[in-house]
Amino acid sequence: MTLAIIAGRGDLPALVAGATDEVPLICGYEGIALSGLEADLTFRLETLGTLLLDLGTRGVTQVCFAGGLDRPALDPSKLDAETLPLVPMFMQALQAGDDGALRVVVDLFEKTGFTVLGAHEVAPELLAKGGVYSAEWPDAQMREDAEVAATHILEMSPEDKGQACVVARGKVKAMEDARGTDAMLADLSGVTDGILFKGPKENQTRKVDLPTVGPETLEAAHRAGLRGVVVDAGDVLVLSPEKCAVLADEYKLVFWARTGE
Template identity: 80%
Template sequence: MTLALIAGRGDLPALVSSTLKTPPLVCGYEGIALSGVSADMTFRLETLGTLLLELGKRGVTQVCFAGGLDRPPLDPSKIDAETAPLVPMFMQALQKGDDGALRVVVELFEKTGFKVVGAHEVAPDLLAQGGVYGTVWPDAQMRADAEAAAEHILKMSPQDKGQACVVANGKVVAMEDQRGTDAMLNDLGNVVDGILFKGPKAGQSRQIDLPTIGPETFDSAHNAGLRGVVVDAGDVLVLHPRECAARADAHGLVFWARTGE
């Protein structure tokens, strides 16, 4: 056993685990229900020091984060002795945006001697492959909207808000926040001629929290009245790509992974 999987919500942990010849040590955050995998051990922020110590004892050398994890509050009454020295680093992380907090977490694991590997390194087939997945192709307006969306994500990167936005006829009509893509789409109502775009922020670490879409993304996009879902090839994880393409076709949506931009 050399790899520990820090598992969160969704199908990504199970998909990553299924690619490994040797089952990983699955570490679940207390209170988060896992799908397709079972936790070998659980932890919370206040016991992270103990987790790091236990991983070392079990011979773990690599750690992979997979699945959704909310930024938890810190309960001082639950901090154990092994974690107490890490509190200053925790406080620094919790004051930063999502990307900044994740960088601190990665740094903590690396300083402890673990190599943090991205989900895409363990399961490279999950990365979006360039091209059109379904049968509906993007038109000129959609290509222009995708360009505008990508520029907006890069522009907003210093604010560390999110990895997705909705653009219609060249205008940004919604931006993802810490609640996630589905919440953004559910709040939209009906957008005429809009697209969902998803891609990484400027300078984003690829070790953790790469943008991710799955079949449900296409249901949400359809319910919001959008025309398509566009991602950056090689920079976004696609869960169950065949099912994503089937859902896109069923809803008459474009599913395009753009390349070369």
């Protein structure tokens, strides 16, 4: 066993695990319920140093982060001896934005000697393939809105916040924050003819936290009254694409992975 999956919420960890030839070691964060998997090891921020040692002892050489994790708070009373020297790095990560924090974590694993693989490197079939998944096709307004949305995500990249926004008739109506896409859509009101757009921030690390959509995304977009879900082909993970296409058709949504922009 050479690959360990640092697993969080959602279906992505199980999909990544299922794409491997060799059964990976599953590492679950304490208190996070996994979907379709059982954790071989559990850890928390205060025991991360011990986890790193344990992975090395077990012969792990590659690590893949998959699934959602909330940014943890550091509880000094729960620090173990192996993790105590890492506290300055933790504090740097906790004060950084989302991508900045993830870069610190990736750097820690790589300095310890592990190769960090992106979920798309383990399961390349999950990357959005260019084209329209749904029976409904994007019209001129939706294509314009997608361009506005993509530009907005890039312009907001220095603030290191979300990877998703809602645009309607050329205007940005909502921007994802640390609470995630579902919370943004749940708070949405009074928006008609809008789209949900997801794409990576400028210079975002691809090793961790690539934007992801799945069946729940289509359902949330439908509940919010949107016209479609648009992603950047090759830069977004699509979970259960066949089910996503079925839901898009059921809800009469456009589901489009745009290319060439």
